[in-house]
Amino acid sequence: MDDDLELTAADVTARISPCLGGRLTGLVIGGTELLRQGDRYGSFPMAPWCGRLRDGRFxxxxxxxxxxxxxxxHAIHGTVRSGAWEVTQASRTRATLVRSLAGPWPFAGQVLQRFELSEHALTMEMEITSxxxxxxxxxxxxxxxxxxxxxxIADVGVAFEPxxxxxxxxxxxxxxxRIPPRPGPWDDCFAMPGGVDVVxxxxxxxxxxxRSPERWVVLYDEQVEAVCVEPQSGPPNGLNTMPRFVTPADPLRTETVWTWEYCEEVS
Incomplete structure (x- = not known):
């Protein structure tokens, strides 16, 4: 779209759409697009809750x-993955976007996203304030x-040790x-107490x-086209079962870092 941001570093391009929910719409590494294309896809932010919220109530x-x-x-994936975000900073390798929390969310606040791209990594930060x-x-x-x-290219392989x-x-x-990890197909939440780490x-x-310092990750691979690996600060329905409260003095801050290497570099 016309207002998309494009971050570049060496042979890597990351595209961000402020008007399409502040989502990452593309990640091209060495000429290969890794993200599914389309308005529903790419990689979108989940806030102020992640996954399903039972009966839409808390x-x-x-x-x-x-x-x-x-x-x-249920209600799913928060309120900020659609609609427009404001761009407050943009350069060749960095961007910052903000979005106000408003109805239907009942509390006033803000969500901030930061993106930083380098030759071998994409760092994404999120902050929720009240x-x-x-x-x-x-x-x-x-x-x-x-x-x-x-x-x-062969079908993607997924490796992790929850x-x-x-x-x-x-x-x-x-x-x-809590149950022992089961093989896929998945639409499931896994715990990684030492931090999310999925390859x-x-x-x-x-x-x-x-990777992420958070301890929860949802894996979804029930569709033919794509696989989802979702690091998040709490499990589905966590606003009810494991609430983490935000106050003006105590925002929620988190991040995920994606790093990559060509297979021949490590073979």
Missing amino acids: TVDTNVHQLALNAPP EADRFPAQAGWHPWFLRRPRPD AWQEERGADHLPTGQ LEWPPLLRLRI
């Missing part, structure tokens, strides 16, 4: 707040990585039970590592 100090059910019977009230919040990223970016898997109920939300590999071309 409670703060006995007050029940109801949100729109955009994935009936103007006045105390409220629970989560932040995370929802990238759609292509299974096969080119016909000559401590446990959150048992998924029939409503696609964690039941509260995607497209032989014989590229290896990409997704």
Whole structure:
């Protein structure tokens, strides 16, 4: 789109669309696009909650707040992945975007994103601040990585070592039970207490590592076209089961760092 930002470093290009939910719309490494294309895809920010929120409701100090059910019977992925963000800084390798939290979210605040690109890494930071009230919040990223970016590249491999898997109920939300990690296909939340660390590999071309200091990651690979690896600050429905409160004096800050190397460099 006309207002897209383009970050470049060596043979890497990252495209960001401020008007399309502040999402990363493309990541081209060595001439190969790694992200699924389309208005719903790329890699979008999740805030002020991640994944599904049971019945679109959460409670703060006995007050029940109801949100729109955009994935009936639940609300999903926050409120900032659509609509426009304001660009406050942009250069060849860096960009900063901000977005106000407003209705249907019941608390005044702001979400900030920072992007920084180098030859071998993309760093994305997110910060949620409150103007006045105390409220629970989560932040995370929802990238759609292509299974096969080119016909000559093998289907992507996924490697990670979670401590446990959150048992998924029939409503696609964690039941509260921890179970041993199971093989895919997945639409599941995993715990990595030492920090998210997931490796995607497209032989014989590229290896990409997704890291975050957060301890939760959702993997989704039930579609033919793409695989999602979603580092986030809490599990699905976490506003209710594991709330992390934001106040004016205590914002929520998090980041994810993607690094990559060509397979021949490490073979």
